[in-house]
Amino acid sequence: MTRRELLQTTTAGFGTAIGLAASAMDPKTPHHTPKAKHVIFLFMNGGPSQVDTFDPKPALDKYHGQPIPGDYPKAKQEKGTLMRSPFAFKQYGQSGLPASELFAKTAQHMDDICVIRSMHCDLPAHPQAILQMNSGRIIPGFPSWGSWLTYGLGTENQNLPGFIALCAGVPDVGPQLWSSAFLPSVHQGTYVPCDELTPEKMIQHIRPRGGTIAEQRRKVELWKSLNELQLREAGKDALLEGRIQSMEVAYRMQSEALDAFDVDKEPLAIRERYGIVGQRDTSEMKIKSATRDGDFARGCLVARRLVERGVRAVQVYFGNDKPWDSHHDILVHRRLAAQADQPIAALIADLKSSGLLKETLIVIGGEFGRRPWTEVAGRINVQNGRNHNNEGFTTLLIGGGVKGGTAYGATDEFGYQSVEKKVHVNDLHATILHLMGLDHLRLTYPYSGRQFRLTDVAGNVAKEIIA
Numbered sequence: 529m530t531r532r533e534l535l536q537t538t539t540a541g542f543g544t545a546i547g548l549a550a551s552a553m554d555p556k557t558p559h560h561t562p563k564a565k566h567v568i569f570l571f572m573n574g575g576p577s578q579v580d581t582f583d584p585k586p587a588l589d590k591y592h593g594q595p596i597p598g599d600y601p602k603a604k605q606e607k608g609t610l611m612r613s614p615f616a617f618k619q620y621g622q623s624g625l626p627a628s629e630l631f632a633k634t635a636q637h638m639d640d641i642c643v644i645r646s647m648h649c650d651l652p653a654h655p656q657a658i659l660q661m662n663s664g665r666i667i668p669g670f671p672s673w674g675s676w677l678t679y680g681l682g683t684e685n686q687n688l689p690g691f692i693a694l695c696a697g698v699p700d701v702g703p704q705l706w707s708s709a710f711l712p713s714v715h716q717g718t719y720v721p722c723d724e725l726t727p728e729k730m731i732q733h734i735r736p737r738g739g740t741i742a743e744q745r746r747k748v749e750l751w752k753s754l755n756e757l758q759l760r761e762a763g764k765d766a767l768l769e770g771r772i773q774s775m776e777v778a779y780r781m782q783s784e785a786l787d788a789f790d791v792d793k794e795p796l797a798i799r800e801r802y803g804i805v806g807q808r809d810t811s812e813m814k815i816k817s818a819t820r821d822g823d824f825a826r827g828c829l830v831a832r833r834l835v836e837r838g839v840r841a842v843q844v845y846f847g848n849d850k851p852w853d854s855h856h857d858i859l860v861h862r863r864l865a866a867q868a869d870q871p872i873a874a875l876i877a878d879l880k881s882s883g884l885l886k887e888t889l890i891v892i893g894g895e896f897g898r899r900p901w902t903e904v905a906g907r908i909n910v911q912n913g914r915n916h917n918n919e920g921f922t923t924l925l926i927g928g929g930v931k932g933g934t935a936y937g938a939t940d941e942f943g944y945q946s947v948e949k950k951v952h953v954n955d956l957h958a959t960i961l962h963l964m965g966l967d968h969l970r971l972t973y974p975y976s977g978r979q980f981r982l983t984d985v986a987g988n989v990a991k992e993i994i995a
Contacts, residue, residue, distance in 0.1 A: 552714045553683050554686075559965060559967040563929020563963045564888060564963045565840075566839065566889070567888070567890075568835060568843075568844070568891070571843055571894065572894040574852030577858060577914055582631070582922045583939060583943050587942055588613060588900055588943070592609075592611060594609055608902040608904050614858065615630050616628065616629045622933065632869065637876045639932050640880065644925065646920065646936065646946035646949050646950045647946065648920060648952055648953075651666055652918040659705070660953050663707075663709075664982045664983055664984055669709055670710075671710065671973075672705060674841035675717060676711070676982045677966075679708075679711050679971075680971045685784070685838030688834065692839060692841070695844070696721065696722055696845075700850045705843075706719060710973065720789070720830075722824075722826045723823045723826075788830070794829065794833075798829075798878075802825040802870065802874045802875075823847060823867075824871060825870065825874075827845075827871075828844060832879065835888050836882075854914060886928075889960065891923065893922065898917050899916070900943045902914070920946040925959075954984060969981070969987075
């Protein structure tokens with residue numbers, strides 16, 4: 529054993545202390561008493577507008593159509609004029625927090641929602657920002673937040689992956705967003721397309737092509753024996769250990785995955801409440817009718833079914849590429865919100881009624897927000913569009929030990945820059961880990977000569993939002 533291998537064995541914390549990968553996903557003891565056991569991240573890829581959803585700004589009405597007053601070099605460079613929100617706002621719940629008509633159903637649960645209005649990230653470009661929101665870094669090659677969670681805590685259900693990414697299509701950047709990078713490969717997120725209508729299509733090859741379950745078990749045991757023999761002869765190999773664990777999970781998924789991903793087992797009334805359209809003829813396994821309007825709804829319902837079965841981390845991307853990227857006309861947000869609002873509200877209601885909301889943290893937001901002024905530079909057919917805004921945007925936290933009915937932080941009077949209780953992406957990640965019982969400073973992994981963590985060398989827990 530080399531000196532480096534010895535150091536890895538003695539300092540790697542959770543990863544190597546557990547031994548072979550066969551136990552890598554077993555539940556582990558957190559650093560402190562957790563508020564939550566599961567995370568569902570509903571990711572609005574493309575960047576929804578904060579001033580059109582949960583951060584109303586009366587100054588936009590006052591200065592509508594005028595250049596932004598004051599010292600805002602970026603606004604003057606882009607030569608756009610301030611634009612009022614075309615969507616009406618109202619107050620909700622005992623807290624009286626406002627939300628726009630776009631999310632009127634979600635806002636019915638406002639007393640359970642913590643609205644972080646002071647988010648900011650490093651760059652206003654989709655690839656870098658979406659990477660940072662998912663991995664804490666603006667460059668590829670680093671583990672996703674879900675991979676860090678399963679590395680630190682394992683998962684409660686060994687028959688399903690601990691981290692699952694659901695998307696109709698592939699979001700901007702793609703598989704890097706659920707990558708385990710240099711963490712053991714068993715912590716890689718499992719991608720499942722939620723625009724497929726049957727579990728067999730969502731998870732291909734889930735049914736064995738011949739042979740009994742007992743015969744397949746013997747094959748898995750043979751592969752495992754051969755791989756473990758190679759481990760003994762060649763020494764520690766994280767990739768091979770991950771392969772052993774992946775085969776085990778794939779085998780065990782046959783007993784539970786088909787049920788977990790089959791939303792048709794839900795009563796029709798529940799599916800309709802989520803906004804899932806189309807029905808499946810289960811006798812002939814043919815699709816009668818379906819539209820893409822139900823893809824995100826299906827993802828939300830599957831997410832609920834997964835956390836009910838003990839899955840640690842679920843991420844639901846809104847759709848292919850970056851749908852919320854409304855450069856040309858912010859009114860497109862109305863169509864998008866019509867697909868998002870109903871299933872989000874249904875998910876909150878279901879988790880609350882079952883008691884799972886207390887131990888499930890729901891995170892809702894995109895990689896950044898949008899400018900409060902109109903888009904004018906270099907675009908074709910621009911009407912009422914807004915450009916990217918990384919300097920101030922909104923993220924929602926619900927359940928999982930956060931204070932509901934609260935607004936944390938603030939942007940300036942126009943909704944452009946975070947100015948009060950600023951929350952960087954690293955701070956958000958530190959807070960999520962804290963709610964899950966993990967100290968972001970202690971959750972580390974040795975790689976390339978140093979200890980890495982999700983929050984890099986930054987991150988502060990937003991303790992004021994914790995109940």
